[in-house]
Amino acid sequence: MTSQQKKVVSFLGPAASYSHQAVRQAFSEDQWEYNPVVTIGDVFDVVQDSVSPAGLVPFENSTNGSVVFTLDYLADRHDRYPDVTVRGEVYVDVHHCLLGHKALHHNLEDGTEGSGTCTPTATDPSPPRPRTKPLSSLKHIQRIYSHPQAFGQCNAFISTYLKGVEVFEVSSTSKAAEIVSGDTTGTWAAISSQLAAETHGLDMLGRNIEDRTDNTTRFLIIGKDPKIPRDGDLTMPNDGQVGTKSMVSLTVPHDSPGALAKALSCFEEFGLNLTSINSRPSLLQPFHYIFFLEFRGHLYDDPGQKVKGCFEKLKDVAENWRWLGSWRTYR
Ligand SMILES: O=C(O)C(=O)C[C@]1(C(=O)O)C=C[C@@H](O)C=C1
Numbered sequence: 343m344t345s346q347q348k349k350v351v352s353f354l355g356p357a358a359s360y361s362h363q364a365v366r367q368a369f370s371e372d373q374w375e376y377n378p379v380v381t382i383g384d385v386f387d388v389v390q391d392s393v394s395p396a397g398l399v400p401f402e403n404s405t406n407g408s409v410v411f412t413l414d415y416l417a418d419r420h421d422r423y424p425d426v427t428v429r430g431e432v433y434v435d436v437h438h439c440l441l442g443h444k445a446l447h448h449n450l451e452d453g454t455e456g457s458g459t460c461t462p463t464a465t466d467p468s469p470p471r472p473r474t475k476p477l478s479s480l481k482h483i484q485r486i487y488s489h490p491q492a493f494g495q496c497n498a499f500i501s502t503y504l505k506g507v508e509v510f511e512v513s514s515t516s517k518a519a520e521i522v523s524g525d526t527t528g529t530w531a532a533i534s535s536q537l538a539a540e541t542h543g544l545d546m547l548g549r550n551i552e553d554r555t556d557n558t559t560r561f562l563i564i565g566k567d568p569k570i571p572r573d574g575d576l577t578m579p580n581d582g583q584v585g586t587k588s589m590v591s592l593t594v595p596h597d598s599p600g601a602l603a604k605a606l607s608c609f610e611e612f613g614l615n616l617t618s619i620n621s622r623p624s625l626l627q628p629f630h631y632i633f634f635l636e637f638r639g640h641l642y643d644d645p646g647q648k649v650k651g652c653f654e655k656l657k658d659v660a661e662n663w664r665w666l667g668s669w670r671t672y673r
Pocket residue numbers: 354358359360361362400401403409436489491492513514515516559
């Protein structure tokens with residue numbers, strides 16, 4: 343297939359981000375052109391504006407929770423993304439590395455000294471133990487760069503071995519590696535992937551520095567036309583499907599006792615199993631919320647009319663609600 347015939351999938355770049363790795367898992371490079379963009383908002387923009395029929399965004403991490411940037415775009419408070427729907431999901435095992443430049447006079451003992459435990463304080467009497475030790479001295483490190491999500495997944499390592507080091511939040515983990523590759527002082531480090539170390543020729547100062555071995559990020563595939571990517575367009579096989587999921591966002595009358603319970607009972611009534619609930623400020627009034635519900639079921643593969651039945655009921659109890667997509671799941 344020539345590059346002109348390929349469809350475009352957009353994701354949070356630059357190359358070597360975890361989003362890029364998720365794209366490689368789900369979209370064959372034979373059929374898809376990979377388009378790294380700068381922010382999660384850019385992914386929504388190019389999908390809504392039909393520049394790209396598919397996009398991929400991080401949604402939640404098993405250690406650090408929801409990716410609030412993505413929830414905020416799905417909340418679509420300014421009606422900027424009326425046609426964007428979720429079309430699929432991809433899971434990536436996330437193993438972070440500390441990347442930078444080894445100290446010139448490097449003494450291994452410098453980096454691994456201490457008991458590997460963080461000092462207990464009044465606010466954190468039993469701080470978590472890091473799973474791994476640095477691979478070389480970190481005494482020279484003065485700055486660490488990464489995506490806010492990645493910092494939240496490596497608390498124990500940072501608070502034990504990089505205490506007091508200045509933290510810089512950037513748009514992605516691969517952006518962090520790119521910035522550190524341009525460092526001429528040799529004192530900056532990035533929390534990023536093994537692929538980013540190879541891409542930017544950085545030294546590995548720490549490996550598997552995430553707090554938990556089961557650290558996993560779930561990404562959502564978004565599209566505009568519900569037929570793209572249509573079943574079978576993805577490299578993900580049709581076989582191996584374990585079920586379906588859908589997502590809705592909703593607001594309920596704030597001063598009506600039981601309003602949220604009534605909305606949730608619509609799912610119970612039709613035997614639809616909820617798999618996640620998130621909320622973000624609605625920004626209509628302070629401390630009012632928009633809720634995001636995911637459940638097992640598919641709007642267009644709905645033999646018992648359960649999803650349609652639930653949505654009919656939801657119309658009566660929700661103030662506002664929106665179907666945000668239905669997709670097949672593989673785990
Ligand atoms: O920065 C990246 O590499 C991303 O793809 C973003 C992101 C996220 O926002 O969750 C993805 C996976 C990891 O959890 C850390 C960062």
